[in-house]
Amino acid sequence: MRKYSIFLLLALSLFLLAGCSLEPPSWAKAKAASDLSNVKIGLSMSTLNNPFFVYLKDMVVKEADKQGFEIIVVDAQNDPAKQNNDVEDLIQQGVNALLINPTDSSAISAAVQTANGVGIPVITIDRAANKGEVASLIASDNVGGGKMAAEYIVDQLGEGAVVAELEGIPGTSAARERGQGFHSVADTKLKVIAKQAADFDRTKGLNVMENLLQGNPDIQAVFAQNDEMALGAAEAIAATGRDILVVGFDGSADALQAVKDGKLSATIAQQFDLIGQKAVQTAAEILQGKKVESNIPVPIKLVTKDDSK
Incomplete structure (x- = not known):
């Protein structure tokens, strides 16, 4: 009798599992x-x-x-x-x-x-x-945009210009791809002396840029992997009175205005x-x-x- 009961339980379990299929x-x-x-x-x-x-x-x-x-x-x-x-x-x-x-x-x-x-x-x-x-x-051509930023810096400052890079959030495809595109040109035509993550954040961009400026007095240009970091970097640079080219990425309203006002040199604009x-x-x-x-x-x-x- 006990074996018969166990058999029934097993059969019922199999029936229920069959009913709970993976059908969405x-x-x-x-x-x-x-x-x-x-x-x-x-x-x-x-x-x-x-x-x-x-x-x-x-x-x-x-x-x-x-x-x-x-x-x-x-x-x-x-x-x-x-x-x-x-x-x-x-x-x-x-x-x-x-x-x-x-x-x-x-x-x-x-x-x-x-x-x-x-x-x-x-x-x-x-x-x-x-x-x-x-x-x-569905995304912008991040690799192409990074390459475009490096080519613009080469065009403005010539080959061998000393550049710093502000990276986005580690682990995001956007940060990886924008960096990949940038370095496809920069590694042979520019001198990238520093790169550091600022997590796509304006305040972090400002703080990281302040530190980079203190340790690297020869920086001529900055590529920031988004506009928020670029705007923070531009604020840090303005406080020193130095003339440093800054390129952002996104084409946000704040960045476009900053480009118009001469606070940013350029931005790689996405079509939101x-x-x-x-x-x-x-x-x-x-x-x-x-x-x-x-x-x-x-x-x-x-x-x-x-x-x-």
Whole structure:
């Protein structure tokens, strides 16, 4: 009798496991091609304490409103653990697609894989995820932008100019790719005497630049991997009265004004509106069952004082 009871328990367990298949819940399945009603999109931003990301968020929301989609926005506050929790919360709220701007390209992989497990498509914007299945990465040509910055410095100061580099958050694809593009030119045509992370932050950019200036009196130019660090560096340089060329990256409103005022020499401008539009439009295509490109690069451009007049 005892053996018979154990057999029944095992059989029941197998039945329940079979019933709990890995089939995604109905709200996680792609919409039919003719039905994009009641679409709910989750947008996880790395931080909303940076004007670039605030504007990018606004462009995503604007396009989602245009498409008639509901959108839920969460702010990771540059905390990878919080971002993973945020994404899990979005999944629980029944989003049909996830747009993720990763705080850390490695750390976000767990959240991407969780979404994969329930069949929710993931699109990353501005930064990549190192693991997990991402339907599409929509980002500026970061490698090309870094190369463009180095070429501009060579053009302005000549080969062999002494340069410092302010790096973004270690572990982000944007920092890695912008650095890669910059060094593809700088390592042979410029003299990079110092590089240090300032985490894409204006205050840190100022503090790091102050230290670099004290230890490196020969610096002629600075490449900052985003505008916030560039603006901080420019403030530190202005306090010394030195004439140092500063190139940022993003094309934020503050940076464009600083270029116009002569406080920054140039910025590599991203097209925020286009990134936001493409992110939402790509999500719509995926939900309709259409095939999309795994990598959708958005062009960038160099903006100098002559361009901002």
